[in-house]
Amino acid sequence: MEAFGEEEFGSELPTEAVPEPGWLSDQELAATRGRVPILYVEAVPVRVDHVGHVTEVGLLLRGSATTGAISRSLVSGRVLHGERIRDALLRHLEKDLGPTAFPVLPTSTVPLAITEYFPWPGARYTDARQHAVALGYVVPVSGECQPRQDALEISWLTPAEAVSDAIIAEMDGGRGSLLRQLLHHVGALDD
Amino acid sequence: MEAFGEEEFGSELPTEAVPEPGWLSDQELAATRGRVPILYVEAVPVRVDHVGHVTEVGLLLRGSATTGAISRSLVSGRVLHGERIRDALLRHLEKDLGPTAFPVLPTSTVPLAITEYFPWPGARYTDARQHAVALGYVVPVSGECQPRQDALEISWLTPAEAVSDAIIAEMDGGRGSLLRQLLHHVGALDD
Amino acid sequence: MEAFGEEEFGSELPTEAVPEPGWLSDQELAATRGRVPILYVEAVPVRVDHVGHVTEVGLLLRGSATTGAISRSLVSGRVLHGERIRDALLRHLEKDLGPTAFPVLPTSTVPLAITEYFPWPGARYTDARQHAVALGYVVPVSGECQPRQDALEISWLTPAEAVSDAIIAEMDGGRGSLLRQLLHHVGALDD
Amino acid sequence: MEAFGEEEFGSELPTEAVPEPGWLSDQELAATRGRVPILYVEAVPVRVDHVGHVTEVGLLLRGSATTGAISRSLVSGRVLHGERIRDALLRHLEKDLGPTAFPVLPTSTVPLAITEYFPWPGARYTDARQHAVALGYVVPVSGECQPRQDALEISWLTPAEAVSDAIIAEMDGGRGSLLRQLLHHVGALDD
Numbered sequence: 184m185e186a187f188g189e190e191e192f193g194s195e196l197p198t199e200a201v202p203e204p205g206w207l208s209d210q211e212l213a214a215t216r217g218r219v220p221i222l223y224v225e226a227v228p229v230r231v232d233h234v235g236h237v238t239e240v241g242l243l244l245r246g247s248a249t250t251g252a253i254s255r256s257l258v259s260g261r262v263l264h265g266e267r268i269r270d271a272l273l274r275h276l277e278k279d280l281g282p283t284a285f286p287v288l289p290t291s292t293v294p295l296a297i298t299e300y301f302p303w304p305g306a307r308y309t310d311a312r313q314h315a316v317a318l319g320y321v322v323p324v325s326g327e328c329q330p331r332q333d334a335l336e337i338s339w340l341t342p343a344e345a346v347s348d349a350i351i352a353e354m355d356g357g358r359g360s361l362l363r364q365l366l367h368h369v370g371a372l373d374d
Numbered sequence: 375m376e377a378f379g380e381e382e383f384g385s386e387l388p389t390e391a392v393p394e395p396g397w398l399s400d401q402e403l404a405a406t407r408g409r410v411p412i413l414y415v416e417a418v419p420v421r422v423d424h425v426g427h428v429t430e431v432g433l434l435l436r437g438s439a440t441t442g443a444i445s446r447s448l449v450s451g452r453v454l455h456g457e458r459i460r461d462a463l464l465r466h467l468e469k470d471l472g473p474t475a476f477p478v479l480p481t482s483t484v485p486l487a488i489t490e491y492f493p494w495p496g497a498r499y500t501d502a503r504q505h506a507v508a509l510g511y512v513v514p515v516s517g518e519c520q521p522r523q524d525a526l527e528i529s530w531l532t533p534a535e536a537v538s539d540a541i542i543a544e545m546d547g548g549r550g551s552l553l554r555q556l557l558h559h560v561g562a563l564d565d
Numbered sequence: 566m567e568a569f570g571e572e573e574f575g576s577e578l579p580t581e582a583v584p585e586p587g588w589l590s591d592q593e594l595a596a597t598r599g600r601v602p603i604l605y606v607e608a609v610p611v612r613v614d615h616v617g618h619v620t621e622v623g624l625l626l627r628g629s630a631t632t633g634a635i636s637r638s639l640v641s642g643r644v645l646h647g648e649r650i651r652d653a654l655l656r657h658l659e660k661d662l663g664p665t666a667f668p669v670l671p672t673s674t675v676p677l678a679i680t681e682y683f684p685w686p687g688a689r690y691t692d693a694r695q696h697a698v699a700l701g702y703v704v705p706v707s708g709e710c711q712p713r714q715d716a717l718e719i720s721w722l723t724p725a726e727a728v729s730d731a732i733i734a735e736m737d738g739g740r741g742s743l744l745r746q747l748l749h750h751v752g753a754l755d756d
Numbered sequence: 757m758e759a760f761g762e763e764e765f766g767s768e769l770p771t772e773a774v775p776e777p778g779w780l781s782d783q784e785l786a787a788t789r790g791r792v793p794i795l796y797v798e799a800v801p802v803r804v805d806h807v808g809h810v811t812e813v814g815l816l817l818r819g820s821a822t823t824g825a826i827s828r829s830l831v832s833g834r835v836l837h838g839e840r841i842r843d844a845l846l847r848h849l850e851k852d853l854g855p856t857a858f859p860v861l862p863t864s865t866v867p868l869a870i871t872e873y874f875p876w877p878g879a880r881y882t883d884a885r886q887h888a889v890a891l892g893y894v895v896p897v898s899g900e901c902q903p904r905q906d907a908l909e910i911s912w913l914t915p916a917e918a919v920s921d922a923i924i925a926e927m928d929g930g931r932g933s934l935l936r937q938l939l940h941h942v943g944a945l946d947d
Contacts, residue, residue: 215792219788219792220795229481234464268872287478291561293870295482297752321482370483372742402600411604413602453601484677488674488675490649509679554940613863617842617862670804670807672810672894673868673894673943705860
C-alpha cells in the first residue's frame with residue numbers, strides 16, 4: 184500500500200500522444216525520485232461552522248488493489264513541474280473529493296506544517312518510494328464530496344474521533360501524527 | 375480622528391436597561407484603558423479567485439464627525455470580556471461590512487500579524503486612546519458589502535493600489551504598514 | 566491553585582512608594598479582570614540541538630502555599646500597560662527561570678498558538694480569575710535555569726515524556742493541550 | 757548571473773571517487789530540473805538585540821565570474837536527496853557565512869514564506885534554470901561571518917536600508933520582494 188495517492192500514476196496520464204508538461208513516464212519518475220526530494224501538498228478536508236471552527240474532519244478510506252488492505256489518508260499529491268502550489272492543491276482536492284466539493288483554499292500558501300518523508304526505516308515519516316517533502320494545509324469544503332478513483336469512501340468524523348488511536352492506526356507513514364499537528368494548529372482538539 | 379472604529383462606543387450599547395456582559399460604560403472603558411493593554415482583532419477583507427489568490431482588497435473609508443477628515447481603515451474592534459476571538463472577528467466584520475458580506479473566517483485563530491499600538495509619540499503603531507494589541511487576519515468575503523455606521527464607503531482596490539503611497543498615507547496609526555505586512559504574507563504583492 | 570504564576574501579584578510590586586506604570590493594585594486588577602480580556606504571554610522553555618530540534622522540554626513545578634498541591638506549568642505572565650510583548654516575554658522568562666537562563670527570543674512576535682482562557686466551567690481552557698488570552702511561544706534557553714519565587718523546581722523532560730498522560734494531568738486549565746500543540750508545531754513529537 | 761548560489765555546482769562535489777548520496781552530476785541535475793520542482797531553503801541572516809528584535813540584516817554580495825555583474829542575495833541552496841531541511845539550512849548557512857557565524861536555527865521548520873520561482877518571463881519570482889520552490893526563514897547569527905566561495909562579501913544593513921529601492925534593485929529573481937516579506941513578518945520594517 185502506497186502512502187500517497189498517485190500509485191496508479193500511469194493511468195492518470197492524458198490520452199493524447201504528447202503528455203502535458205509536468206507529467207512524467209513511470210521510468211522518468213522512478214529515476215527522479217532517487218535524485219531529489221519530491222514536493223507534495225497534503226490537505227485535511229474539514230467542515231467548519233459559521234465562525235470557522237472545525238466541526239468535522241474528512242478522511243479518505245483507500246483500498247489497495249493488490250492486498251485488499253484498507254488505510255485512511257489525507258488528500259495529497261505531487262506538485263508538477265511548472266505548476267503553482269495553489270493549482271496543485273486544487274487539482275488534488277478535486278481529484279480526491281470530486282468536482283462538487285467546493286474547497287475554500289487558504290489565502291496564504293505558507294503551510295501549517297512541513298512533513299519530511301524518507302524511504303528508510305526508523306524515519307518519523309516514511310514513504311517507501313521516495314524522499315518527499317509535503318506542505319500541509321487544512322481546507323474547508325462546503326459542497327458534497329464524491330471520492331473518485333482509488334479512494335473508496337470519505338468518512339466524516341469529529342476532530343476527537345479523527346485522532347483516536349484506532350483511526351490513527353489506519354494511517355500510513357506517520358500521517359496520524361501530521362493530522363494531530365494540523366488539527367491542534369486550528370484549535371480543533373480538546374486534549 | 376480615532377484609529378479604531380469604536381469611538382462612538384456608547385452609541386453601540388444595547389438599549390436594554392442592563393447592558394450585556396462585556397460592554398462597558400464610557401467611564402469604565404476609560405479607566406480600563408489606562409490599566410492594561412486592550413485586545414483587538416483587525417481584518418483585511420479581500421476578494422479571492424478560485425485558488426485563494428487575493429485579487430482585491432477592501433478598505434473602509436471613514437469620515438470624522440468632528441473634523442471632516444477622511445481616513446482609510448481596516449475592519450477592527452475590541453474583543454469583549456467573555457467573547458471568543460472568532461465571535462469578535464465575525465461581529466466586527468458584520469458591523470463594518472453589513473449582513474450580506476459572507477466572510478469566510480480562518481480555520482485557525484493564530485493571527486498572521488501581531489500589532490502593538492501605544493498612546494505615545496514615536497511608537498511605530500499609535501493609538502491616542504490606549505495601549506492596544508491587535509491580532510491581524512486576512513478574511514475573504516464572497517457577498518456584497520454594505521458598510522454601516524461611521525464607515526462611509528468600502529472601496530475595492532488591487533493589492534498594488536492598496537499599498538501605494540497615496541493610499542497608505544490615508545491610513546492612521548501605522549496601519550498602512552500592517553496592511554503591507556498582511557498582503558505580503560498572503561503573497562498578494564508583486565514588489 | 567491558580568493557573569498563571571501571578572497569584573502573589575501584590576508581593577511583586579516594587580517597594581518604592583509610587584508603583585511603576587503598568588502595575589496595578591490588587592483592587593484595580595480585580596476590577597479590570599471583570600471588564601476586559603487580560604493579555605498574557607506563555608512560553609515553553611526548551612533545549613535544542615545544533616540544528617534547532619527540540620531535545621528537552623522544561624516544565625515548572627509549582628506548589629500551592631495554601632493546599633500543598635503540586636502542578637506543572639509553563640512560563641507565563643501578564644503583558645503590562647505600556648509594555649512591549651518582547652519585553653513581557655523576557656521579563657517572565659527571567660522571573661521564572663532566573664537571570665542565567667539566557668533565553669533566545671523568537672525573531673517574530675507572531676505566536677505559534679493563541680489560547681483563550683475563560684473563568685467558567687465547560688471551557689476548553691480555564692482560569693478561575695479571569696478571561697485571559699495568551700500568546701504562546703517556544704523559547705530555547707542555553708544557560709542554567711534557577712527558578713525563583715513560587716516555582717519550586719524546573720524539570721527537563723524529553724518531548725515524549727512531557728506530553729505523557731501523567732504529566733499532562735498535572736497541568737492546570739488545559740495547558741497540557743497547549744503544550745501538545747506547541748510541541749507538535751515545532752516537530753518535537755513522534756506520535 | 758544565476759539567482760541561487762549553486763551555479764558552480766560541480767566544483768562543490770567531494771573529491772572522493774564515489775559522490776555522496778544526494779549529489780548529482782551536472783547532467784543528472786539538468787535532467788532533473790526539467791522534470792520536477794526543485795526544493796530550496798533560503799535564509800536572511802540577521803543580528804538581533806536581547807529581546808529578539810532584528811537590528812541588522814546581512815546581504816551577500818556576489819560577483820558573476822562571466823559578466824562581472826554584482827548582485828545581492830540571501831543564503832540559499834538545494835535540499836539534497838535524503839537530507840533533512842534543518843541540515844540543509846545549516847549546511848548552506850555555513851557554506852555562505854563561514855564556520856564561525858553561529859546561526860541560531862528556528863525551532864520549527866514551518867517557513868515564514870514559500871517562494872515559487874519559474875523559469876519563464878512574466879513570473880513574479882524567476883530562476884532561469886528551473887522551477888524552484890523555496891522555504892524562507894530568518895536566522896539570527898551571533899558570531900563572525902566570513903563569506904566563502906563565490907560570495908565576495910557580506911554587508912550588514914539596517915532593515916530600512918535593506919529594503920530600500922537601491923538595494924532591492926540589486927537582488928535577482930524577485931528576492932527583494934521576498935526580503936521585504938520576511939522582514940515584515942518579523943516586525944523589522946517601520947513602513
